[in-house]
Amino acid sequence: MASLDTTMAQGPAPDRRWRLVRLLFLAFLGLWLLFTLFPFYFMAITAFKSAAETNLTVPTFWPQAWFPSNFAGVFAEPTNFDALVDSFVIATGNTLLALFLGTLAGYAFARFPRQAGGENLAFWILSNRMFPPVAVLVPMFFLFDNTPWGTDSALSLIILYLVFNLPLATWLMMVFFRDAPRELEEAAYLDGWTPFQAFVRVTLPLVLPGMISVAMLCWIFAWNEYLFANLFVGTEVRTYTIVIPTFTHGSQTLWNLQMAFSLIAMIPPVTLFILLRRYMVRGLSLGVVKG
């Protein structure tokens, strides 16, 4: 299986011209890394600048003075902390729901493919993840308006995020259940366990690592979601993704606080990604890991 840390056999023997080309390509890769990392660098140093320094006519590439107090300044506004809490509640609620439904369906697809509707149904579930949400969001906006909880609530987003997380969870859990050997389950039947007992006590522990990674993936996508939240919530409930573009004081954008808040909000997904990179790549090689 594809993974980040895979060793491979050597390629063909290098010739002289190849060596030059190789250097050129490596230089290009280096430039690309520079292009990728520069925005992160500038974000990080801006988070430590004073508000005055971010508005200089000639921007500085190293802070004149360091203001770690910006990070505390972000939370001087209690609504910013509330936004992180709202995002956390929505992401966690949605992840639990998607994981529960996805595990059951994934199990059925892996163990009883014919009875569960077969490969085509599984592919149909996956395809839901790829359709543009435009055909979904406009109607749901008016449909949720008629429900008791309305559009501007955590529940509406917890349900809506299933549009992309439920297909992901179902599909990946199906792959993990396929890898879990069926023989152990059958041995449990022979010992007189019911199918439910065998599922809970034999198969589920086998796929637990996979389940955890699916949960974290779903959580990252829900945590980072912007479009749905931008259109649906904003007054009662505010996710951090829709709060970030609103960091202004009068007509001035508070770039330093905005960048500090962005850095804080980035910590969970980046940490999870570094822990989970193998699974991320595996999910990607199935073409489904994309928000």
Add this chain to the structure above:
Amino acid sequence: MSPPSETAAIVRGDPATYPEWFDARRRARPLIVSRWVPLILVGIPVLTLFAIVVYPTVWMFYHSLRDTNISSLFSGNHAYIGMENYATVLSSERFQDSLVHLVQYLGFGACLQVLLGVVLALTLYECVKSNLWRTVILILVILPMMLPPSIVGVLWRFLLTPSNGAVNQALLNLGLISEHIEWFNAGISLWSIILADIWNWTALPLLIVYSGRVSLPPAVYEAARVDGAGQWKVLRHITLPMLKEVIAIAFILRFTDAFKFVDLVYVMTSGGPAQSSELPTYIAFQRGIREFAIGEAAAYAIIIFAISAVLIILFLKYMKRVMKAQGIA
């Protein structure tokens, strides 16, 4: 022999009372749980998706054929008007302009991302031999994908600020430009969005192609080396042909994403200035949720939906092929 009566005892081996297919059918049903258990396990998610994806899509299709606006939506006084909404959309200048923008985005955003992704992935695989370095570089390159669109949007708005942004200053310092570039003027703002999107998503095709390259069988390369084939020949005649389907998947994935791509437009330019950076999806949202022209928004949505459907069917075709080849399904 007379036909078996209903009360005849079933005798194993007697073809009259014990048909041959009986054993075969019994063996063909390995289900240990009853038939409806898998149906329920799959049925709940399928019904959920019907409620939140299929039903809204049908709703949209219905209203794309009617003259619905916000008041008639709630009073129910909308009438069937045939294809009029589609005619309005297709003939409107706003939609035609947005199609031009979409083509620019596909050509210079999506295609460039896949090309860059292929070059970078193969460079990383062929030219970097240490596993540690490969892992570190991959993590760094993928980092932008872990950011929500709103952070990407405000970050690039900040970097590209015309008067005192970091990018203009860096280009000035390097002597590449002599005066500030107005990144958010009409005609340029779309390119700013495309630039931010390249930064954000090039890692996706990179990662797809990289994992595709990792799973190619090493034996083929051994054989090529024994035959004395040079690096270029190996690349042109072995690696690229074998990665054909994976690269196709990367293309299709980025193309379907182009029809979902709307969040950076919201954060960076709101489609402006003067609608010069609008994409069809953005207009669909604006018409539907901000301007309440529901019939028209529905027509937009159905057009986008139809194009996506073709792309997704293509995608699934290639997916099945790759998965069969890699033994996943």
